[in-house]
Amino acid sequence: MSDLTLRLAVLDMAGTTVADDGLVMHAFEAATAAAGIPATGPEHDRARQYVLDTMGQSKIVVFRALTGGDEDRAQQANAAFENAYGAAVADGGATEIAGAAETIGRLRRAGIKVALTTGFSAATRDRLLNALGWNDIADLVVAPSTQVRGRPYPDMILTALMALQIDDVREVAVLGDTANDITSGVRAGAGIVAGTLTGAHDDTALRAAGATHIVSSVTEFGDLLTH
Known part of the structure; x- marks a missing residue:
């Protein structure tokens, strides 16, 4: 210095x-459903790991990557994520x-x-x-x-x-x-x-x-x- x-x-x-308290990953589950990502299986597991690996990045950028650049799906996933996270925070989750x-x-x-x-x-x-x-x-x-x-x-x-x-x-x-x-x-x-x-x-x-x-x-x- x-x-x-x-x-x-x-x-x-x-x-x-x-x-x-894990709200990011809780909200991720809501986002995957909105994006049409299966709730279980290899595709879901890859998506979950990607979210973990990219922690700290802008969430809309993460969802654009997960949906292969499909902007509509990415926006739907991001909206679901933000709504789920925000609701949990309002309920005292943070x-x-x-x-x-x-x-x-x-x-x-x-x-x-x-x-x-x-x-x-x-x-x-x-x-x-x-x-x-x-x-x-x-x-x-x-x-x-x-x-x-x-x-x-x-x-x-x-x-x-x-x-x-x-x-x-x-x-x-x-x-x-x-x-x-x-x-x-x-x-x-x-x-x-x-x-x-x-x-x-x-x-x-x-x-x-x-x-x-x-x-x-x-x-x-x-x-x-x-x-």
Whole structure:
């Protein structure tokens, strides 16, 4: 980091700051039905594994891949996924990962701006924030859009950097639980790209993607940035 000061922390949501107790895979089952993917058998198993492997990516991109580029089926699958996930979140299916809110507050009090990012749509992002009471917890919350590509692209991180007027990409620290989170941080040129062990991918996968640090949780990440 040389003499640069960390000025922005970009934190993933599901699996990193939010525990959703397997809701992604629950919602995946609703999506496969809407896309016409069999409920059992090899095709279903391949689709399920693909979803696991691509955790962190924009969900519509994942469903486009699963449906072979059939946009109508992909949109139907994505709508079913978002509806199922959003309904489960509204029923209390998502909670903060222990220490997440306290860590975000600690970072901001230390003068580090915080942006949350997600592979969910803006509508599902808002449902999740509402359910957690997190509407004002961060300086910015970014979701993929027609102008901002989701992971593994660096767009969400760079969008946060520009919106929050950070001068240098090396002043950014990224935290995520998937290889795609790590890849996006590396591509953005962030000074710290940390993997957390509270979500989808393990130490080996996170290091292979280029993580500069591995932490046990978001709390340890906070310690790393404010020591």
